[in-house]
Amino acid sequence: MSFTQGYNDDLRLAHIMADSVDDQTMARFKALDLRVETKPDLTPVTDADKSAEEAIRGQLSRARPRDAVLGEEFGSSGSGSRRWVIDPIDGTKNFVRGVPVWATLISLIDDGKPVVGVVSAPALGKRWWAADGTGAYTGKSLAAAQRLRVSNVSRLGDASLSYSSLSGWRQRGSLAEFVNLTDRVWRTRAYGDFWSYCLVAEGAVDIACEPELNLYDMAALVPIVTEAGGRFTSLDGEDGPFGGNALATNGTLHSEVLRTLNPDVDDLL
Ligand code: IPD
Ligand code: CA
Ligand code: CA
Ligand code: CA
Numbered sequence: 001m002s003f004t005q006g007y008n009d010d011l012r013l014a015h016i017m018a019d020s021v022d023d024q025t026m027a028r029f030k031a032l033d034l035r036v037e038t039k040p041d042l043t044p045v046t047d048a049d050k051s052a053e054e055a056i057r058g059q060l061s062r063a064r065p066r067d068a069v070l071g072e073e074f075g076s077s078g079s080g081s082r083r084w085v086i087d088p089i090d091g092t093k094n095f096v097r098g099v100p101v102w103a104t105l106i107s108l109i110d111d112g113k114p115v116v117g118v119v120s121a122p123a124l125g126k127r128w129w130a131a132d133g134t135g136a137y138t139g140k141s142l143a144a145a146q147r148l149r150v151s152n153v154s155r156l157g158d159a160s161l162s163y164s165s166l167s168g169w170r171q172r173g174s175l176a177e178f179v180n181l182t183d184r185v186w187r188t189r190a191y192g193d194f195w196s197y198c199l200v201a202e203g204a205v206d207i208a209c210e211p212e213l214n215l216y217d218m219a220a221l222v223p224i225v226t227e228a229g230g231r232f233t234s235l236d237g238e239d240g241p242f243g244g245n246a247l248a249t250n251g252t253l254h255s256e257v258l259r260t261l262n263p264d265v266d267d268l269l
Pocket of ligand 1: 043072087090091092093164165193194210213
């Protein structure tokens with residue numbers, strides 16, 4: 001495996017940080033004394049979410065003191081073109097119920113472009129990663145890497161679609177368009193959270209979409225999908241800035257999915 005020299009060290013650092021938080025989050029997963037609070041938006045957060053983000057921020061402040069950081073639990077710090085974006089646990093609702101589909105998401109955005117992404121899901125025994133220009137990979141470690149490639153499914157009727165929840169589509173006012181899309185594909189499943197997008201990169205799912213997603217939910221997923229040969233845009237087809245909502249496909253299906261979700265728009269990208 002080779003790396004673009006520019007982000008080689010950043011990718012290695014992201015792996016090192018993921019290794020260290022994997023041990024601590026796994027130790028808290030299913031712990032009898034897990035502390036769960038409810039955030040103002042009525043979603044859960046645990047002591048494991050907070051300590052994982054603190055640990056990553058601590059390592060970044062030593063290894064990359066000049067870089068800015070954005071994390072779900074502790075917000076923004078610093079400024080400049082290089083920004084690390086962290087979701088310490090994506091899938092907290094799974095985590096608190098003992099479902100193993102949760103992951104730590106670590107990414108680097110350089111000048112607005114997500115250039116490094118590591119998704120580490122220790123309870124699944126899986127990790128996915130990518131750096132700009134080097135391909136996307138999966139494996140238990142950097143040394144045991146398998147290259148990822150999106151599917152070559154070219155007909156909507158043969159496609160597999162994954163999403164997280166229906167409520168956001170209703171709020172966005174496009175529930176009917178989403179249901180129409182699910183009627184046209186071969187199979188719809190709610191694998192949810194980071195997993196839908198990693199499955200697109202693996203070629204196991206062809207379309208992943210979400211009407212409500214923050215930058216920290218998706219920044220690590222963008223290079224993993226695009227370096228595997230897929231396309232990652234907003235639901236309106238914008239290539240960035242990222243944040244708000246997301247559509248990831250194998251690339252081949254992207255235009256048709258955009259047209260299905262936006263039937264009244266003629267100048268889609
Ligand atoms: C959630 C997941 C989910 C999305 C929610 C997010 P969290 O993240 O990304 O897929 O639908 O909007 O809040 O809170 O488990 O990190
Ligand atoms: Ca959360
Ligand atoms: Ca998240
Ligand atoms: Ca989270």
